[in-house]
Amino acid sequence: MGAAALMTMSDDAKAATEWAEHFQGNYRLMTPEEKAEARTRLERRYSAEYGKKVTVDGTEAQPGVLMGYALNVRKCIGCRRCVKACVEENNQSRGKNPGERIEWIQVLRMERGEFATDKMNHGYPEGLGIQVGGNAYTPAGQVLEGQYRYEPEAVPEKDATYMPIACMQCEKPPCVKVCPVRTTYREADGPVVIDYNWCIGCRMCMSACPYWARRINLTNPVLPKEEMNPVTHYLGNRPRMRGVVEKCHWCLQRTRKGRYPACVEVCPVGARKFGNLLDPESEVSLILARKNVFRLKAELNTFPKFFYFYD
Amino acid sequence: MKKLAFHTMILAFCCGMISSAFAQQQQEITCFESRKGASEVVKRDLQPGWPNVKCSPKTGAVLWWGDPFDGTVPMGDMPLLGNVAPGKAVVKPRSEKLAILPMCATACHNGVGPAFNPPTLPKDKKPKPIPTMVGLLPDAQNLQHGRGRIWCLDCHHTTQRNKLVDNFGDPVSIDQPQLLCGKCHGDKMRDWRDGIHGKRIGEWASTGKKRWFTCTECHNPHNVQDGARNRGFVQIAPESPPQLPKGMKDAKYERVHGIAH
Ligand code: SF4
Ligand code: SF4
Numbered sequence: 001m002g003a004a005a006l007m008t009m010s011d012d013a014k015a016a017t018e019w020a021e022h023f024q025g026n027y028r029l030m031t032p033e034e035k036a037e038a039r040t041r042l043e044r045r046y047s048a049e050y051g052k053k054v055t056v057d058g059t060e061a062q063p064g065v066l067m068g069y070a071l072n073v074r075k076c077i078g079c080r081r082c083v084k085a086c087v088e089e090n091n092q093s094r095g096k097n098p099g100e101r102i103e104w105i106q107v108l109r110m111e112r113g114e115f116a117t118d119k120m121n122h123g124y125p126e127g128l129g130i131q132v133g134g135n136a137y138t139p140a141g142q143v144l145e146g147q148y149r150y151e152p153e154a155v156p157e158k159d160a161t162y163m164p165i166a167c168m169q170c171e172k173p174p175c176v177k178v179c180p181v182r183t184t185y186r187e188a189d190g191p192v193v194i195d196y197n198w199c200i201g202c203r204m205c206m207s208a209c210p211y212w213a214r215r216i217n218l219t220n221p222v223l224p225k226e227e228m229n230p231v232t233h234y235l236g237n238r239p240r241m242r243g244v245v246e247k248c249h250w251c252l253q254r255t256r257k258g259r260y261p262a263c264v265e266v267c268p269v270g271a272r273k274f275g276n277l278l279d280p281e282s283e284v285s286l287i288l289a290r291k292n293v294f295r296l297k298a299e300l301n302t303f304p305k306f307f308y309f310y311d
Numbered sequence: 312m313k314k315l316a317f318h319t320m321i322l323a324f325c326c327g328m329i330s331s332a333f334a335q336q337q338q339e340i341t342c343f344e345s346r347k348g349a350s351e352v353v354k355r356d357l358q359p360g361w362p363n364v365k366c367s368p369k370t371g372a373v374l375w376w377g378d379p380f381d382g383t384v385p386m387g388d389m390p391l392l393g394n395v396a397p398g399k400a401v402v403k404p405r406s407e408k409l410a411i412l413p414m415c416a417t418a419c420h421n422g423v424g425p426a427f428n429p430p431t432l433p434k435d436k437k438p439k440p441i442p443t444m445v446g447l448l449p450d451a452q453n454l455q456h457g458r459g460r461i462w463c464l465d466c467h468h469t470t471q472r473n474k475l476v477d478n479f480g481d482p483v484s485i486d487q488p489q490l491l492c493g494k495c496h497g498d499k500m501r502d503w504r505d506g507i508h509g510k511r512i513g514e515w516a517s518t519g520k521k522r523w524f525t526c527t528e529c530h531n532p533h534n535v536q537d538g539a540r541n542r543g544f545v546q547i548a549p550e551s552p553p554q555l556p557k558g559m560k561d562a563k564y565e566r567v568h569g570i571a572h
Contacts (some may be wrong), residue, residue, distance in 0.1 A: 052360055080550035081367070085374045088365050098557035106553065149553060149562035154546035230360070258514045266374055268345060268529070268547070270510035281517040283506035290507070
């Protein structure tokens, strides 16, 4: 009886919200009232769909905050807990079929390399497939294709280092430049976000992003009710639909409420640091002041707010 | 007849409910927060549908905290922490995880006895292997910390064995290992104090409330130089790799088929 009532409500809520969503504008251009209305609509729809009270938050950027992230590449041991914590927090699709499992963080594995005398004449390091010759062409420090799917018994491996990548929240984001419907944009406190409802799924941003950060829901996302995280943000981890692009948004539903992103909290070696770049006392500011820092692909002038460092 | 069937149904239903509740009680999920075997937590609901932790089905590691401050106490005073407001720095007491700790200072090392006043200790600073001790703390038998340059009482208090020791010979709580470790590892201690080394969960603002992970929550002080270690940590099992793209059979695909260019 209860279940039946819930199901009818679900049909109602779904039909009603879908109808209203067709007439919904671009989130960034909505008035505060329209935004609140859109969120309430979604709360009803998600609550019915997932059988529990789902909240869709709309907390805006706070003045005086510019979010920043730093990752200690020397520390990372490649355990992938950040990847899985992100999935738990951000309601990604987790099905079994091709395209149904979405992860925003990728942990790249790099060869440490070895310059042994018996390799003197080995010109073709495995996997690189380019015309090379001599010992100096050892794949040290390179990411071999397919190698971020490493699966050893235990990490860190002797002959590897690891480099996690996800959205770099660029200050000059190429993805924002190419989006034909301007559904992806930089928020005032830094993160680059997506209004999933306005996304047309053209995937321009996916090809524009130099950091392989964006994922598309090619299929209907698979998100079991009991695993769904009911605390969501409109621009953050609310459930997505088929045909829209998604990516890391620095756990907006958490960070706008003051809490660390999920990946920062889970990292067992404490390689991940997050904070306010405008606050000289914050962890990231202290890292920028004290450690050796670099940005990935800095030459592209994307100006990431995600920094790598080592001690 | 119909009524009987109905009653049977109800009975079956109730039994089902009870047995499922029973099964739930039995099936207790324990996972570890930082170091396996030294930081276990039991999964439970803080609110209906809102667990204290979510655990990895593959490795048993905690992946997500429903409440970062669950089970914590305010961190004891630490030098140079003047700018952290009271109650903003909390820790999970280590002493609760160390089952033998309350016994240490009463059962064997009770601080009294002929050899202890004044303490007469072996000149070569080599501990005598006592079977009970070895059995209780196998890690400590082959102590690698300091590569033979330090021994038990460089870190543990001479007469109060449930305490650590600072530079002045005064006891330090086992919940504040940083006061001991910082004696030698000053640079790490400084980075830890500033949030650069080690791990914190909770609020990201520099003035926010955070749960600090103390030294021994992540490092085992007795086997820091474990042979299998790399970068200060013993090796751990990784989480599962990402899904392969459609049509790719394994991660070695490019190696076998070469890369088009
Ligand atoms: S990393 Fe990619 S998705 Fe993120 S802001 Fe930069 S270009 Fe956009
Ligand atoms: S959780 Fe930390 S150590 Fe593990 S892969 Fe992620 S960044 Fe690296």
